[in-house]
Amino acid sequence: MIRSILSVGGWTLVSRITGFARDVVMAGVMGAGPVADAFVVAFRLPNHFRAIFGEGAFNTAFVPAYAGLSETAEAGAARRFSTRVFTLMLASQIVLLAVALPAMPFVVRALAPGFADDPARFDLAVALTRITFPYLLCMTLVTLLSGILNAHRRFAVAAGAPVLLNLSMLAALGLAFLFPSVAHAAAWGVAVSGVLQLALVWAACRRAGIAPGLGNPSLTDPAMKKFFTVLGPAVIGSAGFQIASFADTIIASYLATGAVSALYYADRLYQLPFGVIAIAAGTVLLPEMSRRIAGGDVAGAHAAQNRAAGFSLALSAPFTVAFLVIPGLIMTALFQRGAFSGEDAARAASVLAAYGLALPAVVLVRSAVASFYARQDTTTPLYASLTAIAINVGLKIVLTGPYGVTGLALATAIGQWVNLALLVGLAWRRGWTAPDRTFGITLVGVAVACLGLTATAVYGLPLAERWMPAGLGFRDLAVLAALGLAGSVVYGALLLATLRLCGLRLRRR
Template sequence: MIRNLLSVGGFTLLSRVTGFLSLAMQSAIMGAGAVSDAFFIAQRLPNSFRAIFGEGAFNAAFVPSYSMAIEQKGDAAAEEFAGEVYTLLLASQIILLAIVWALTPQFVSLLAPGLDDRPEKFALAVNLTRITFPYLLFITLFVLHQGALNAHGRFALPAFAPNLMNFSVMAALAVAFLFPNAGYAASWGVTVSGVLELGLLMWQARRIGVLQRLRRPHWARVRDFFIRLGPAIIGSASPQIAVLADTILSSMLPDGGVSSISYAERLYQLPVGVIGIAAGTVLLPEMSRRLAARDEAGALHAQSRTMALTVALAAPFFIAFDTIPELIVAGLFQRGKFSAADAYAAGDVLAAYGAGLMALVLIASARASFQARGDTRTPMLIALAALAANVALKIVLFRPLGAVGLATATSVGLWINLAALVGLALAQEGMRFDAIFVKTLGATFVACAFLAAVAIFGRSSALALGAHFGALANLVALTALAVVGALVYAGVLLGALRASGVTIASLRR
């Protein structure tokens, strides 16, 4: 399982690297102004629906049902079930696309009310949303294929596929002169990428004989799936509602407000995608399979190891985001139309998001305690409670703190969500932290203290080094700190783990 986790994490890391290249290209060409704001708003609707109906709710309901069908009824029955879900999913996405296309101005007005008195920016956001929204149809079917392939032990290609989005957007931006503006180019790049990602997974699915055709749905076969899907949609919708609240409120800020949040969020999502989502992607089918085979101890063991590894891998990002956020943003994006003022604005938001990072990367693994047992209702109720606190804080903090207040509220909501999931799972004996987890946590804390010292006390030296490289000063300084910090963190972590009797082999077992 750990090998699959590292495989998914490695390819996801590659996608985040290409994503940074794409985002750097976007920031240099579009900057942080009206065009970039409209593009990020246009992306918000399909991305939010994708997270609600695709990666979040769908996987929570589909993977346990599909894994159980394979274990208890065989591949043929599982293929019947998957084909019926395929048909229903395709039909629902076509209907949703038609509704959004017909009512795009109304959707954009709800999503970004701050644009109502800025007609040119509003019209641009409407046009770009109509271009990007078909991406949802393709990527939701992509998620269906991903879930089926994951259940059959195929993780690498689905993890690689998101790179195609980054390549597609960069290719479109390279010929932006052929479009009315760069926002149109990037939007078409997004939609084309959905076709490419789905096509890649359909090819692999056909090779192993999975999801080969649509099938007429039978309620008896898909009933349990839809019983699980309803609460899962509500639970997955809650963090997306918080994101939509960010978009609604930030649209009322001056030009660049939406972009500051979006650039910071993309940086913040790096460890989430590489570590948190990768952990959840691998852990959920693993726990579902073990529980279906009545191996409770094996399922809890897999979860504890995954969470220990998640903590150790994500902690350096937490330290970096909350000690040198402005340098991170400046080093990666400050060029072209992206100014120093833009970097400081996005850096402040990144620090606020960073406070909730550790909670966010662990939530997927914690939810698996319930979802692997077919319980999507409990995570839903917890997510709704956390959402209520999150949105209430956004309303309170938005006026005095602006975009930083929105990000701070998000972090608080994440910690509430994680604390409730872990507390209830422990109380129900659906989660168990063993000695290796505790020792790994202690070793990570020690390594983080050394890493924080490198970031805080080494920043001046890194900036002095970077000053010799002109326009690349911030990037050189960031790279120097990252290399030294990585070496120090890895060395101290491995030493502390060895001193406490934990080996890499014991984390992999």
């Protein structure tokens, strides 16, 4: 399982690195002004809907059902099920697209009402969103096909597909002179990438002989009835989380110009460990636990969950320390050039530090929620999510006044910790999770290693700045690289030493 997590995480890392290159180029040519704000809204809108109806809800309902049919039902049952779901998803997305495109001014006004006071920014956001919205149709089908591949333990292609988004946008930005604006170029890059990703995962399914076809989406089929029973609460739960993201964009649209962009750039760095580690672990863990529970191996399912949670936490903790201790250096070194000013970097750094508080919780939530989804219980996570989101959105309104855009990220952090506490508590009470000695030792090791990493960052920063020549180009980037290298050595050494002292040996299984 760990090897599969590393495979998914490795491809996701490539995606995040190319995504970082994309964001650096975007920051240099767009900055964090009105054009960037308009594009961020156009980019976020289809991604919000994708997260609600695609990755968030669909995977939790489809993957356990498909994996269960593959394990226990007669030959061909899983294929028939995937064909029916594929046909239904395609038809529903075509209808949604036909309704949304002419209504886009109303959609943008609902997502970013503050833009209405700036007609030029509002009109640009509407035009860009009409270009990017078909991306949702492609990505919904990509999610379905990726779920099929993951259920058959074919993780690499699905994990690597998002790289095409970044490459497509970089290519479009390189050809920006052919478009009305650089924002139009980026929007067309998003739309084209959806087609490319769909073609890639479809070809992978065809080669493996598991591609769904088009057929009658019979809603009377028992598997389909069960699918929709699970999907309903999952959609509401995913929508609840996205409500918080919608609230971020809505509230930020009323703040000073650049607030939406500050959230975006900080979120991109926050999403790096989340995407590489948490999503990779969750992608592998859900079908693994589903198969084990279907086969009666509950203890094995809990052991897999503990390994995934400990592994995820150990890899993500250094990012938490970095975001909390040196957020200013990170934003300055990575983005401050071209149209992205020092003021933009400082604003985004404050948001990044607040997101750092959320990172441990959001990483562990992906493992904790598998306790329920592997048993096809999407109702309990729904209640936990809605409770956390209610607290989250309420705090956004309260904290934005004194803390501005940073208050939005602080509310997100509190909401994530509430969600994690509810999930773990409910799973523990039902006997659906069983943290073991290995996980406890990992927590101790991570805590000790984080203390050493914090000391390295605090005391190493002035030393690194003193040693780097003042006139050196990319001096901040060189300082960040030096601290990153030293911190990696210190963190890794302390973590391994603590694990060994506590009697835990890392080994391949």
